[in-house]
Amino acid sequence: MGKMICNCDSCHNKLCARQISIFSSLDDQQLMRIADLIIHKGYKKGELLIFEGESVNSLFIINKGQTKAFRNTQDGREQILYLFSEGDFFGERSLLRDEVSNYSVEALEETHICLIHKHDFQVLLKEHPDIALKIMEELCRRLDRLENTVETMGTRTVEARVSSVLLEFADKYGKPHPRGIMIELPLSREGIANYIGLTRETVSRKMSLLQDEGVIEMNGNKKVLLLDRSALERAADRAS
Amino acid sequence: MGKMICNCDSCHNKLCARQISIFSSLDDQQLMRIADLIIHKGYKKGELLIFEGESVNSLFIINKGQTKAFRNTQDGREQILYLFSEGDFFGERSLLRDEVSNYSVEALEETHICLIHKHDFQVLLKEHPDIALKIMEELCRRLDRLENTVETMGTRTVEARVSSVLLEFADKYGKPHPRGIMIELPLSREGIANYIGLTRETVSRKMSLLQDEGVIEMNGNKKVLLLDRSALERAADRAS
């Protein structure tokens, strides 16, 4: 894509860098300087932003849109590791250490990215040590989530895993609704399956089951209405 | 145990803090100052150093010994998340953010610990920004490992998971041996099972299988001689 046009009132004028938590300790003048370093780029749904095994030379910050980070196994299956949305960053690992990416990153929808070049980023890191602390916080959050994922995949029933992921989505993407919480799913059934290490069919079956139990209500393929959150929480705690 | 006596030539004199990678950017004088902040403590096999759900007020650095970090599920199962050995640290998360621990940490053998109090650690972090970078590096290594674990648990056959863990142990604990690599296992079969989300019996069976195939040779319960590393690598790559 390369030559996407971001209608960037939201960037230079409103200082998009401010929305990003890792820069939250900086004042407006400092943010302005950072804004000058930023390159904007757009990606269409399905485009790859980062290729597994290749080196990365910028920090990617999502201005708008969503991406998934995943790995491919030989037999064509994929394991999704992270879902990134507005305000999230990625690519940091290759900048801190000099290594190729562990995973590919793909746009799940039209996505606008702010890029900071490796060199600029490292200068920033030296000038503003607080940024390192913020990044550390975010890394810790990711560790938390992965630890949860490992526990879930290691000790919980399949129904519990599906329930967990629905709860995660409810918290992250859910919006209030007269009869519960309306969730706009960021992934297809197959995507969900690849996120929690199951097959498409199993996810379908377990979601149908939850619907039969009156816990959720499916609305087309991309929307789920969560009717009974506490029932879902109980289901998510069930050990195998 | 509390009143353990560390015969600490290895500490003040030889500057045990130097062995620890997060302090590697400091000079001897700075290390001396840190050494003064350190409190030594010993734990017997089976003792808990950190309790899941409780707050932690020190950084733990292993001087000698090994620990496992794990979570308990309601039904008494446990999921092991990390194995820590000499030079590794833990408890950092509760110091960076103000949260209770996500996991318990238990000594797998007699273990000697260097403790740095929360307050002292935060002062150090301010004085020496390089420490933050080192910690960040270590957090990234943990993310790498957890990402691998998630991929393995999500997409690989059970035999591949067992093979993976044996390879991990070979790299970390293996010693050269005339006929291959001798591995001193840090965990029992049940421990291994809890590390990769399987049952004791399944681990037993798969290891017996690997032995029948001539890939490994079991020597008592705690020793495994790896005879054919490349066969094990091939097995570890097998998708489900």
Add this chain to the structure above:
DNA sequence: CCAAAATCATGCTCAACGTCACATTTTTTT
């Protein structure tokens, strides 16, 4: 708004892992 393509639901079958039981071996304790 319609047609084509993609996604999803669901029934059936099979292999595999978990569970339970028990014998055996290894390790620890006294």
Add this chain to the structure above:
DNA sequence: AAAAAAATGTGACGTTGAGCATGATTTTGG
């Protein structure tokens, strides 16, 4: 060194999730 405790190996069996096939539904693109 003997006894007790813990860990391990292994068989039988049931459950369940994966694989495959097919029809239905939803989404997409013109």
